[in-house]
Amino acid sequence: MANSFTGAVAVVQFPGVNCEYETAAAARAVGVSAAIFRWNEDPAALDGCLGIVLPGGFSYQDRIRAGVVAAKDRVMDAVSALARAGTPVLGICNGAQVLVEAGLIPGIHWEKVDLALAPNVMADREGYYCNWIYLRREPTNCLWTKLYGDGEVVPVPVAHAEGRFTTEDAGVLEEMKRGGQVALRYCDASGAVVPSFPVNPNGSVENIAGVCNREGNVLALMPHPERAAWLRQVPEDLGDRWARRRRAAAGDQAALEGEGPGRRFFAALGGAKGGSR
Amino acid sequence: MGAPLTGVVAIRDLPDERIAETLARHGFNITTAEARRVAELLGRDPTVVELTIFNTMWSEHCSYKSSRRVLKEHLPVDAPNVVLGPGEDAGIVRFAPGGDGDWWCLVIGHESHNHPSQVLPVEGASTGIGGIVRDVYCMGADVVGVLDPLRFGDPSGPKGRQSIAIARGVVEGIAQYGNALGVPNLGGDVVFDRGYEDNCLVNVVAAGIVLESRIVRSRVPVEARREPYVMILIGKPTDDSGFGGAAFASEDLAGEEKANRGAVQVPDPFLKRVLAEATKKVMEAARARGVAIGFKDLGAGGIACATSEMAHAGGFGVKLDLDAVRKALGHFPPAVVSCSETQERYAMAVPREFAAEVLRIYNEDFELPRIYHGAGASVIGDITLEPYYSIETAGGLVCSAPVEVITTGIAYDRKGAPRRRRFEEPALDPRRSLRDDFLALLASPNVASKNHVFRRYDSEVQGRAVLRPGEADAAVIAPLPGRSVGLAFAVDGNPFYGLIDPYEGGALAVCESVRNVASVGAVPATITDCLNYGNPEVEEVFWEFTEGVRGIGDACRGIGHLSHEGAPLPIVSGNVSFYNQNEAGKPIPPSPVVCCAGIVEDYSRCRSIRFKDEGSALYLVGEILDELGGSEYYRAIYGALGANVPRSDFVRERGLVRAVIEMHRLGIVRACHDTGQGGLLTALAEMAIGGRGDGELGFTLDLDELAPLGLPPEKLLFSETGAFLVETAPGIEREMLALCARNRVKLWRLGEVRRASRLEVVSRGASLARWDLAELRGAYLDACRPIFGVENTGKGA
Incomplete structure (x- = not known):
């Protein structure tokens, strides 16, 4: 009864994740097929998949540290091998924590943990935070952001308590920047990278919101693009062009079922080469 | 029934004082008269397990013994859109066509978790969310949102520090549970007043959606007449947490906060989430095989209450083997295993033939025993045609009686007397600065x-959000992908109106919640209520309660159902919480809290x-x-x-x-x-x-x-x-x-x-x-x- 994911997006369901369905739906919205991969199914089923998404949630109850138990799961051996061979891998929120704990991000030294996603701590706020923020697409060869323009501002929601990218090794940060691995930064509606809350929602170093590997096929992203994949999801009170578009679509359900700001993360898979090994 | 009864408690031949001593020694809250009534119903002295069951079932929380008559008299519960009114775990109304004559339904439950949250705010509030979402899951629904009306003490009052600590803890508890479970928060309201400083209110609402054809009932299905059925217990290993919880919720807190901490349950959203995923697969498998099942969450009174109620509702009996229950480490007496309120558990009645597949899905596909120590699904007994309820252990029978005896209710005729207070308007001071x-x-x-x-x-x-908490008077979600239908939710209840006039307190709570839902363009579809009051044995408090209920009922009939001319706005779910008072016995302000759910034809206009x-x-x-x-x-x-x-x-x-x-x-x-x-x-x-x-x-x-x-x-x-x-x-x-x-x-x-x-x-x-x-x-x-x-x-x- 093993599923096959050939040509499809596999959304990995670790016990305790809770965003697998809307993540699969966001992938389907760009015309690719997507299915849920339960963590203990045979990892061989992932061979030939179009891409892998590790969705948000609380895998293994965030025991020890967010993402660390899932990072040791059997399926992650397969994810690591496929990622190394070029399969697109996106970790969203808890999925980003898993990718960092598995050493796939930043991946400068493959499978070595060089980064951390630490508890949100800022001068005037700490702890869990759920709200819409803005992302700025940085110059990078990241596959997942290739459909956004350099410097483009993208509103999406964050919802996490541990999303502060940090590293003990300043060299790692420098190398990430040199290698074009800082794919996304938190910014304001005009694109300015302001280091304080609420523009930076968690205290992340240099406002980093998403980090890819040097090859660009693996992205660890704290915000949730699947919650911004339809226009109707955008709050009409936001202060940017997406919100203006949202307000202009009031009363037009068909328009609201159209593209939202986060959809192009998934649309990037449309042109991606899947299943290279 | 062949095995001997063990753990019998002498009641019948004892004088009242001795019975009272016995009850106190066991920590029971039922009265001596109630204990005599138990013995009379059984026709013999009860066992400890039986007394424990009645102690829970006859608590105010479970039995509605003071409130039921008032609720029945005043509240409209039926309208053309109602699929299931109050009585099971949650109420159900239709909201959109689901194809082939089927309907999409809204499943909604409303509960309180006041007393536990005052004692342990984080765990108490968390468990409140955990309990109410389980009520909605067990109807076969996907939970799409929770709301939380909260009442705390005055942050700048004499107990301000404590009130703030409780408020923070409660919010933390709700956040911990809901966020980890993956259910969006659709709002709530917060009121601060000194009247809540010794007794906060944590009310919780959960909403879910399900196709009408896929609703699962909390009873042994009629198919059990034709083929053998078994009872399966699913979830967390049973321990002594929450033992006596329902009884705890039905007494006042004065001076006993610390002693009662054992009665607060320990919730776990992680396990709940995995259970929900696994249960979805079980339901799919049951549908694929055309198998009828019964499903109920374990709440107050644990295994004994859930299984006896499922049997009673279907007209069957149950024979339970207590030794087959998965237990946490430690020694727990039969009364604890039978009645503890360990969280994250469900009971399921399935054909014996289908049981192996159910166990495989929970225990192997979703690896419950591996991902959570001691958790899992096990067959714990048989459904019997004879409507008889028994619980067996290796040491003998610990409960043995006709099902209808076990589930016999109890009711009291309480008296009310108006509270006489004079109210005055303040003189406005024209010199004040606007x-x-x-x-x-x-x-x-x-x-x-x-x-x-x-x-x-x-x-x-x-990903269903259209309007979030704080953006509008009601939160709105688009529950069905690609379709224009929306659901709107709002909770309300202003205690200060009720202080002056408890009737208006109830009526205006309905009016305000209806207004809030209409404010985003939604047509009100149903009301749920949580009725928080003081001690019902006090005549003035009972009067406040009766007035509040009368106000709610009048408002539901008076405003009426906007989609069904002549029908009332139906109340499909609710809860009564009594004994909310301060250390001196002063009741909280009358606090009826109402949730209104509405249907939006086209969410794009919200x-x-x-x-x-x-x-x-x-x-x-x-x-x-x-x-x-x-x-x-x-x-x-x-x-x-x-x-x-x-x-x-x-x-x-x-x-x-x-x-x-x-x-x-x-x-x-x-x-x-x-x-x-x-x-x-x-x-x-x-x-x-x-x-x-x-x-x-x-x-x-x-x-x-x-x-x-x-x-x-x-x-x-x-x-x-x-x-x-x-x-x-x-x-x-x-x-x-x-x-x-x-x-x-x-x-x-x-x-x-x-x-x-x-x-x-x-x-x-x-x-x-x-x-x-x-x-x-x-x-x-x-x-x-x-x-x-x-x-x-x-x-x-």
Whole structure:
């Protein structure tokens, strides 16, 4: 009864994740097929998949540290091998924590943990935070952001308590920047990278919101693009062009079922080469 | 029935004092008379397990022994859209066609978790969410949202520190559970008052969706007549947590907070989430094989209550083997295993033939025993045709009686007597500064922004959000991908109205929640209620309760069902919580809390409360009367309660909500907000500030427009008569007048939304007061920050 994911997006369901369905739906919205991969199914089923998404949630109850138990799961051996061979891998929120704990991000030294996603701590706020923020697409060869323009501002929601990218090794940060691995930064509606809350929602170093590997096929992203994949999801009170578009679509359900700001993360898979090994 | 009974407790031949001693020794709350009644029902002395079962089943929490007659007399529970009214774990109404004659249904439950949250705020509130979502899951539904009406002590009162600690803990508990489970928070409300300092209120609502054909009932299905069925217990290993929890919820807290900590359950959203996923697969497998099942969550009274109620509802019996129950490490006596309220458990009745597949899905596919120590699914007994309930252990029978004896109810005829209190209106002081008073009012914790709470909750998960908590009077989700139907939710209940008039406290809670749902264009579909009061044995408290219920019932019939002419707005779920009082026995303010769920034809017309466009017209729909009794203005500015509580007028209310819903259908609403707590001026300020706190449009209110109402400025600005503010495109006044005339409601054109970022009140050509939006924002957004922890909102994302 093993599923096959050939040509499809596999959304990995670790016990305790809770965003697998809307993540699969966001992938389907760009015309690719997507299915849920339960963590203990045979990892061989992932061979030939179009891409892998590790969705948000609380895998293994965030025991020890967010993402660390899932990072040791059997399926992650397969994810690591496929990622190394070029399969697109996106970790969203808890999925980003898993990718960092598995050493796939930043991946400068493959499978070595060089980064951390630490508890949100800022001068005037700490702890869990759920709200819409803005992302700025940085110059990078990241596959997942290739459909956004350099410097483009993208509103999406964050919802996490541990999303502060940090590293003990300043060299790692420098190398990430040199290698074009800082794919996304938190910014304001005009694109300015302001280091304080609420523009930076968690205290992340240099406002980093998403980090890819040097090859660009693996992205660890704290915000949730699947919650911004339809226009109707955008709050009409936001202060940017997406919100203006949202307000202009009031009363037009068909328009609201159209593209939202986060959809192009998934649309990037449309042109991606899947299943290279 | 061959095995001997063990653990028999002598009752029948003992005098009352000795019975009382025995009951106290076992920690039972039932009275000696009730214990005698148990023995009489059984026709012999009961076992410890049996007494434990009755102790739980006959608690106020489970039996509704004081409230049931009042509820039956006053509350309408049926309407054409109702699939399932009160009685099972949650109520169900239809909301959209589901194809092939099937219907999409809304499943909704409403509970309280007050006493545990006062003792252990984080765990208590968390368990509250855990319990109510289980009630919705067990009907076969996907849970799509939770709401949490909260009442805490005054943060600046003598017990302010404790009140703040409880408030923070409760919010943390709700956040921990809901966020990890992956269920979005759809709002709630928070009221602070000294009356709650010894007894906070944590009410919880959960909503789910399910196709009508896939509803699972909490009973052994009739198919068990034709083939053998077994009872499966699923979830967390049974331990002694929450032992006596229902009984605990039914007594007052005075001085016993610490001793009762064992009665607070330990919740686990992680396990709940995995159980939900696995259960979905079990339901799919059952449908694929055409197998009928019964499913019920374990709540109060644990295994014994859930399994006996499932058997009773289906007309069957159960023979349980207590030794087959998965237990946590430690030795637990049979009464504990039978009745503890260990969280995250369900009971399922399935054909014996199908049991292996059910166990495989839970234990192997989803590896429950591996991912959570001791968890899993096990067969714990057989369904029997004879309606007899027995629990066996290796040591003998610990419970043995006809099912209908076990589930026998109990009822009391309580008496009520009106509370005689005089209420007076404060004398208004003309020297006061409107400018300063309004800033103080906006900064009152009961009025100020609750964004500090909302940002702790995940309101985005599942991706269905259309309007989030704080953005509008009701939260709206689009539950069915690609379809235009929306669901709207709001909770309300102003305790200060009830202090003056407990009938209005109930009636206005319904009116306000209906208004909030209509404010986004939704047609109210159902009401749920949670009735929080003091000790029902006190006649004045019972009177308050009866009046509140009467008010709710009258409002539901008086406003009626807008989609089904002649039918009432049905109440499909609810809960009663008594014994909410302080250490001296003083009851909390009468606190009926109501949730209204509404259906939106087309969610694309739902708008936030924030002013949208310069040059828009702003209207007041409805009227303003001299109704400041219980108002936030009197309380915050004059330190007075007042007397002239808003009077419910169901005909006016019905006209108002019809008119506003019609405006939404016509697509002419740019923003809409009801004038509730804090009155007209507060509502205006909230529309200018916006839910996210970054509005930039202003307004000048000329009170001369409202001169025909004949009220002084303070009363026009701060009366809490229910009405609506509606922003529309300019130039449609004639249509608005015609629409309001049709619905027999008044309409006042107040003026134009302006670019200037300030709010001003003028009268007879003179400015009474003026505020920059920045200072309003400061007062409104910052006031609750010190209560819920450090946070800096305002400008920005």
